[in-house]
Amino acid sequence: MIRIGIAGYGNLGRGVESALSHTEDMELVGVFTRRSPDSVKTKTGVPVYSMEQAKNMTDKIDVMILCGGSANDLPKQTAELAQYFNVIDSFDTHAKIPEHFADVDAACKKSGHLGMISVGWDPGMFSLNRLYGQAILPNGKDYTFWGKGVSQGHSDAIRRIPGVQDARQYTIPVESALESVRRGENPELTTREKHTRECFVVAKEGADKAAIEEAIVTMPNYFSDYDTTVHFISQEELDRDHSGIPHGGMVFRTGVTGLNGENKHIIEYKLTLDSNPEFTSSVLVAFARAAYRMHSEGQVGCKTVFDVAPAYLHPESGEALRAKLL
Amino acid sequence: MIRIGIAGYGNLGRGVESALSHTEDMELVGVFTRRSPDSVKTKTGVPVYSMEQAKNMTDKIDVMILCGGSANDLPKQTAELAQYFNVIDSFDTHAKIPEHFADVDAACKKSGHLGMISVGWDPGMFSLNRLYGQAILPNGKDYTFWGKGVSQGHSDAIRRIPGVQDARQYTIPVESALESVRRGENPELTTREKHTRECFVVAKEGADKAAIEEAIVTMPNYFSDYDTTVHFISQEELDRDHSGIPHGGMVFRTGVTGLNGENKHIIEYKLTLDSNPEFTSSVLVAFARAAYRMHSEGQVGCKTVFDVAPAYLHPESGEALRAKLL
Numbered sequence: 001m002i003r004i005g006i007a008g009y010g011n012l013g014r015g016v017e018s019a020l021s022h023t024e025d026m027e028l029v030g031v032f033t034r035r036s037p038d039s040v041k042t043k044t045g046v047p048v049y050s051m052e053q054a055k056n057m058t059d060k061i062d063v064m065i066l067c068g069g070s071a072n073d074l075p076k077q078t079a080e081l082a083q084y085f086n087v088i089d090s091f092d093t094h095a096k097i098p099e100h101f102a103d104v105d106a107a108c109k110k111s112g113h114l115g116m117i118s119v120g121w122d123p124g125m126f127s128l129n130r131l132y133g134q135a136i137l138p139n140g141k142d143y144t145f146w147g148k149g150v151s152q153g154h155s156d157a158i159r160r161i162p163g164v165q166d167a168r169q170y171t172i173p174v175e176s177a178l179e180s181v182r183r184g185e186n187p188e189l190t191t192r193e194k195h196t197r198e199c200f201v202v203a204k205e206g207a208d209k210a211a212i213e214e215a216i217v218t219m220p221n222y223f224s225d226y227d228t229t230v231h232f233i234s235q236e237e238l239d240r241d242h243s244g245i246p247h248g249g250m251v252f253r254t255g256v257t258g259l260n261g262e263n264k265h266i267i268e269y270k271l272t273l274d275s276n277p278e279f280t281s282s283v284l285v286a287f288a289r290a291a292y293r294m295h296s297e298g299q300v301g302c303k304t305v306f307d308v309a310p311a312y313l314h315p316e317s318g319e320a321l322r323a324k325l326l
Numbered sequence: 327m328i329r330i331g332i333a334g335y336g337n338l339g340r341g342v343e344s345a346l347s348h349t350e351d352m353e354l355v356g357v358f359t360r361r362s363p364d365s366v367k368t369k370t371g372v373p374v375y376s377m378e379q380a381k382n383m384t385d386k387i388d389v390m391i392l393c394g395g396s397a398n399d400l401p402k403q404t405a406e407l408a409q410y411f412n413v414i415d416s417f418d419t420h421a422k423i424p425e426h427f428a429d430v431d432a433a434c435k436k437s438g439h440l441g442m443i444s445v446g447w448d449p450g451m452f453s454l455n456r457l458y459g460q461a462i463l464p465n466g467k468d469y470t471f472w473g474k475g476v477s478q479g480h481s482d483a484i485r486r487i488p489g490v491q492d493a494r495q496y497t498i499p500v501e502s503a504l505e506s507v508r509r510g511e512n513p514e515l516t517t518r519e520k521h522t523r524e525c526f527v528v529a530k531e532g533a534d535k536a537a538i539e540e541a542i543v544t545m546p547n548y549f550s551d552y553d554t555t556v557h558f559i560s561q562e563e564l565d566r567d568h569s570g571i572p573h574g575g576m577v578f579r580t581g582v583t584g585l586n587g588e589n590k591h592i593i594e595y596k597l598t599l600d601s602n603p604e605f606t607s608s609v610l611v612a613f614a615r616a617a618y619r620m621h622s623e624g625q626v627g628c629k630t631v632f633d634v635a636p637a638y639l640h641p642e643s644g645e646a647l648r649a650k651l652l
Contacts, residue, residue: 018585022465043585098649118652125458127652128636132451134651135612135639136605139348184598257608259344259369263600265608270596272510274589279462282583282591286461306647310454311632313461321632323424325460326444326453 002026002292004285005061007051007081009033009040011245012090013067015281017044025315026289029061058084063288065089067281075100082107082115086295088288090120090280097123105302114295115302119287120280121271122146126251128305129269133253137265140255143181145173145194149247149276157222158199161215163207166235168242170198173249181252184264197228200242202235247276286313328352328618330611331387333377333407335359335366337571338416339393341607343370351641352615355387384410389614391415393607401426408433408441412621414614416446416606423449431628440621441628445613446606447597448472452577454631455595459579463591466581469507471499471520475573475602483548484525487541489533492561494568496524499575507578510590523554526568528561573602612639 004020006013009031020028021044030047033040037048049057054064064085068074074091081087082104091100097118104115118124122144130142151171158167177194180187187193199216203209213230217223233241248271257263273279287305290312294303311318314325328351332339335357346354347370356373359366363374375383380390390411392404400417407413408430417426423444430441444450448470456468477497484493503520506513513519525542529535539556543549559567574597583589599605613631616638620629637644640651 015583019583021585022583094652097652098645101648123652125462128458130651131636131640131647132454135615135636135641136451136608138641182598257341257345257348257601257604259347263604265600265605266596266598268594268596268598270592270594272508272592272594274591275583278583278589279591282462289461304648304652306637306644306652307635309633309635310457310461314457315461315464318632319424321457322427322630325456326420326423326449326630326632 002289003029003060003062004288005029005032005054005057005064005085006067007032007054007064007077008067008073009042009048010067010069011277012281012284014043015275015278016065016067016284017042017046018278019282019285023285023289023315026285029057032064054081055084061085062292063088065284065288067284075103078115078117079103079107082113083111084113086114086291088116088119088284088291090124090284091118092120092123094123101302101304108301112300114291114300116287116291116304116308117302118304120283121273122249124280124283124305125271126249126269129251129267130253131306133251133255133267137253137255137257137267139257139261140253140265141186143189143252143254144249145178145252146249147171147173147195147247149249149273150242150245152245154197154199154222157219158201158216161212163204163212164201165204166202166238168200168238170200172196172198178250181254182266182268184254184266186254191225192227195226197223197226199228199230200233200238201230202238203232244274245276246274247279248272289313289315328615329355329386329388330614331355331358331380331383331390331411332393333358333380333390333403334393334399335361335368335374336393336395337603338607338610340369341601341604342391342393342610343368343372344604345608345611349611349615349641352611355383358390380407381410387411388618389414391610391614401429404441404443405429405433408439409437410439412440412617414442414445414610414617416450416610417444418446418449420449427628427630434627438626440617440626442613442617442630442634443628444630446609447599448575450606450609450631451597452575452595455577455593456579457632459577459581459593463579463581463583463593465583465587466579466591467512469515469578469580470575471504471578472575473497473499473521473573475575475599476568476571478571480523480525480548483545484527484542487538489530489535489538490527491530492528492564494526494564496526498522498524504576507580508592508594510580510592512580517551518553521552523549523552525554525556526559526564527556528564529558570600571602572600573605574598615639615641 066089108115154169253267392415434441480495579593
């Protein structure tokens with residue numbers, strides 16, 4: 001059995017806990033938290049420890065799965081815990097990946113552990129499909145669309161506007177853009193042409209709704225480059241109709257082959273996810289299996305999904321995989 | 327530069343030749359044929375050698391890409407050429423993969439080379455997506471659909487019927503089955519419910535068309551388990567409208583997460599290919615790059631797409647890939 005620890009017990013941590021309950025070759029040893037362990041109740045009854053206790057349990061855990069946030073937790077925690085464990089995280093601040101990689105790589109090489117960063121679906125499975133697509137069709141174009149799904153960052157941005165009580169934002173790919181890509185037309189698409197944004201907002205009593213709407217649709221970086229629609233609804237409606245965390249999207253590679261580029265090809269990878277954190281957790285668990293196996297073979301340092309031979313992810317042997325799945 | 331040889335110069339060999347003309351880190355040294363080299367004219371003017379000359383060129387070629395057929399050529403040729411070269415093939419007789427793997431593995435281990443078998447899209451990219459899907463969503467179902475595309479085997483089977491001059495067969499996924507899978511309904515699908523078969527047939531003068539049609543739709547293994555439609559057309563129409571070799575298809579993994587399986591997820595990988603052999607060739611070329619790199623690092627023996635860390639496929643460095651694609 002591969003022995004797993006979870007560091008951080010939010011949506012992602014709970015997702016890892018439930019994903020592990022469905023594996024036969026991995027077991028969850030404990031959850032580690034910065035809160036008071038007594039205050040945390042796990043869904044499966046697995047024990048909760050303080051983050052400080054982790055370093056005394058190095059002989060009990062093969063891989064620590066970090067389930068904190070990319071903004072504040074992972075930039076420090078992953079390298080820190082790599083002193084004691086093989087580690088894996090879902091760090092998703094794309095622009096800071098090289099820096100995070102260097103930190104985790106240095107920590108892992110010093111301690112002899114293996115670290116795996118930016119594991120999930122984007123970065124993660126979408127990245128893999130961008131890589132496979134470019135490698136197979138060097139003459140071509142990449143497209144990534146997200147949604148329909150909830151963007152936590154955009155929902156938070158709306159909640160910070162004065163007069164807003166609660167909010168949920170959906171990112172939605174533009175159907176006509178998708179169809180153009182699927183027809184192999186290789187369109188050049190602006191930000192506005194690729195996605196729209198739909199916001200469900202609960203205003204505080206007496207708040208100026210027109211001012212809130214204006215603040216949303218003109219907000220730089222988040223909304224001003226998009227066609228944004230705003231719906232004001234009640235807290236009850238928000239809780240009833242928008243409590244899920246669905247997401248998904250598509251990665252396309254469109255390209256040509258032949259001496260004169262005479263033949264067109266379209267590769268599409270599409271995810272439709274009821275629960276963004278639970279899917280991310282499921283990817284983390286599969287790659288945690290790979291991290292354990294790669295470290296068992298003597299690999300150390302920081303890795304990403306690009307460095308993982310797919311066979312490491314699946315519980316069955318290479319022989320069985322070749323016979324059943326190839 | 328990675329120096330490549332092509333063994334066998336049919337549709338696949340020509341596809342590899344043209345794919346190599348678009349790479350910057352790989353060069354084509356020569357084409358090897360069992361025909362008389364004088365009788366073969368390559369599209370790019372690259373030299374043609376007899377298959378026997380290959381063994382005298384071991385210092386000139388890093389990877390030999392085998393472009394023969396799975397029925398008669400590859401079962402012998404891949405292991406034979408593995409005595410002299412790193413080799414890669416697109417062996418696609420799924421049931422015989424374990425046997426072929428063992429043969430190539432033994433030859434490679436004896437000679438210190440790396441062999442890679444069953445590289446293409448199915449087996450190949452579709453296999454990879456079946457593996458990734460199962461690893462991420464262990465509670466789920468796999469679906470593979472093929473088409474719309476030309477099946478060479480089924481076209482050949484029709485041509486063997488007395489009275490048939492020429493024929494082209496298309497495999498077509500059943501739209502309602504696809505939609506059911508995409509809606510996450512996890513349908514149980516029979517062979518007949520997944521695909522239909524459409525045949526375009528040129529009858530010889532005076533042939534009994536009703537007898538031909540009956541022979542097609544009742545042919546065991548090939549057609550009897552499918553809803554098959556037969557159209558009789560002229561040779562001119564066949565040549566004009568059905569000379570392409572398009573193909574494609576979809577691999578789905580549908581599954582659930584959550585302690586009680588409460589959240590559904592759908593992964594879809596879809597290929598739409600104008601030219602089946604040119605796409606397969608493009609996959610072969612990317613994996614030939616990986617074969618060269620893996621052998622350079624000391625790996626020997628037989629590998630499949632499951633054993634290849636994706637970063638090996640792409641010409642850019644790990645650092646560049648992390649910065650741009652992750």
